[in-house]
Amino acid sequence: MRIATWNVNSLTVRLSRVEEWIEYAQPDILCMQETKVSDAAFPIMALAALGYESASHGDGRWNGVALASRIGLEDIQRGFDTEADEQGCRLMAATCGDVRVHSVYVPNGRSVDSEHYVAKLEWLKELRSHLARTCEPSDAVAVCGDFNVAPDDRDVWDPAAIEGSTHVSNRERDALEDLKKWGLVDAFRLHYPQPELFTWWDYRAGNFHKHIGMRIDLVLLSRPLADRSTYALVDRNARKGKQPSDHAPMFVDIGP
């Protein structure tokens, strides 16, 4: 089983790139973020034509998450299961085969100590609570998406250049660690210990070609799934060419 995640930065603009990549990479499940499309305008038929059921949680302008699956898509849940303000279409979950899959778009946080940063920390905390209420660490659980946190210094191009700023500050990293302590493993790191393997590069200033980026898109797996993980890849080729997203897709393969 291949589980992929991709911050597409507007599914409307990116649809042909997404279709092309699905046909090439053949994921069983694709989690998308920053779809920026309303549920009503979601390209459900384009994905159906490729053999995927899909569902969207989007307001049409900002954020927006979605799931596409060719192994079933059931018990769809949009947002948190509480009264808590969900802060704009950043979470959805569904059961695909025997896996509870979550597509997440963690708030960016803008600058450290801003109200947006505080909201980001709260959101990560709420996500852990949500998992604790809706599944068990012994279940097959995948939490995939744009976390807007680079887990450690290997995940940024120059730790000294951005020490303490957003995406790398201690409190964000602690919040991500706390989430993982519920019972999740960073699947990419099971296969690659190396530094400077990124998933996002700023559009500006030719950063992609200068290898100035961060690894902020993650597939987190519960232990039963992590133990079956056989392979992972960030597909940098999808960051190249015409009208790319500023994020590359990544996927993890899980054996029987």
Place this chain on the structure above:
DNA sequence: ATGGTTGCGAAGCAA
């Protein structure tokens, strides 16, 4: 990298 780009939507703002 304190923005050299992109997307949204029609001017700045967010990332």
